Amino acid sequence: MSTTEPRITVGVDGSAGSTAAVVWAANLASRRHLELKIVHGLQVAGLYYGGGMTGIGAATLFEAVQADGERAIADARALAASIDKDLVIVTELPNDPPVPMLIDESRHARLLVVGRTGTGGFADMLVGGTAASVVAHAHCPVAVVRGRQKSTVVPETGPVVAGVDGSPNSEQAIAIAFEEASLRGVPLVAVHAWNDVTYDDTRGTARILTQPESLEEDEQRLLTERLAGWQEKYPDVEISRKLVRDRPRHVLLEASETAQLVVVGCHGRGGFTGMVLGSTSQALVQHAQCPVLVVRPDRK
Structure with missing residues (x-):
């Protein structure tokens, strides 16, 4: 422990x-x-x-x-x-x-x-x-x-960006992102990319086809539920929500271009059980244009 x-x-x-x-x-x-x-x-x-x-x-x-x-x-x-x-x-x-x-x-x-x-x-x-x-x-x-x-020129302006998905690890990331935004006196941008459905198998890249119209309302509800209560806990933090039909790493890498910090969980609902670091957090660690804070699940 x-x-x-x-x-x-x-x-x-x-x-x-x-x-x-x-x-x-x-x-x-x-x-x-x-x-x-x-x-x-x-x-x-x-x-x-x-x-x-x-x-x-x-x-x-x-x-x-x-x-x-x-x-x-x-x-x-x-x-x-x-x-x-x-x-x-x-x-x-x-x-x-x-x-x-x-x-x-x-x-x-x-x-x-x-x-x-x-x-x-x-x-x-x-x-x-x-x-x-x-x-x-x-x-x-x-x-x-x-x-x-x-470069090594670390940005000191811009919002804190939080990657939001449906995992418990994402809850921890949201909590830290709100705390960091409050500490820095900057806005928080909560990003949820809701079609994380591409995966790699032994035959290459495959894509699960979905009905975006039927999913968008559910994904909007998920984002709202994940942020519920945090605005009351941190009334000083101005929050904006960004719901995007895209792969999470694409959206978060783009957001890092104007952010001072990106906060994500170690892996989200799109990862495999055996993968200890998801593709989104790995891409940010290697390619983001601002500091990246990766939140690990609690270890007992």
Whole structure:
């Protein structure tokens, strides 16, 4: 069972993407009056096993890797402190592979934050499957900090966008999206794309044909029901509803172009039971033009 601490944890590696993640995480921790934990995984096991190095050569390389890690941690700490001098900051430099280390850290954090690119550490691999692994297996929500047009310039204006479907995980995403919109003092756009009916099988892509006229009223009702009560809880949040006949990832990727944050569940009703990360959240993690916060189902 995970024990959530009142902290935000951010993984760093000294890259520009990592720097953007630290700034984003520090600002959020400051606004929420939470502790910020900065971590960096050294991942040095390969220097000794299968890396072709032993003795003095391996020891020298280990010292260089450790020095780089210490520098990344120190730079990140100084940057976070410059954002809020009263921010409580703790750091850790474990000798562990980054992905398992981050997943373990997520057991004790309220939110785990990572950058979108890197310089050879875990963040560099986020373009591929590592981001999906962290997001899919974390024990808390995960924010992947992305910028406009594949840059590290993270947007600070625009609404919070929430992806809404009929899953329980979507309920958690809606709750966090309202909280974030209220915290930031910006509108919330609730997006529901209601024809998520395309799937891939061994013979290629197949499409289930439906009657859109008969479904639209049901989908409108679903969206209304999912948002019921939240407006009363957050009267300061201006909300707009967007019901679109399209695939969710298309609509949410487009919405990310003008949003400052997109919040989604890890997977929705269109996913297979065995898939730990749905196609919509995976597409956003890799291609969105603003930070993406992926909400994991509660783990007991």
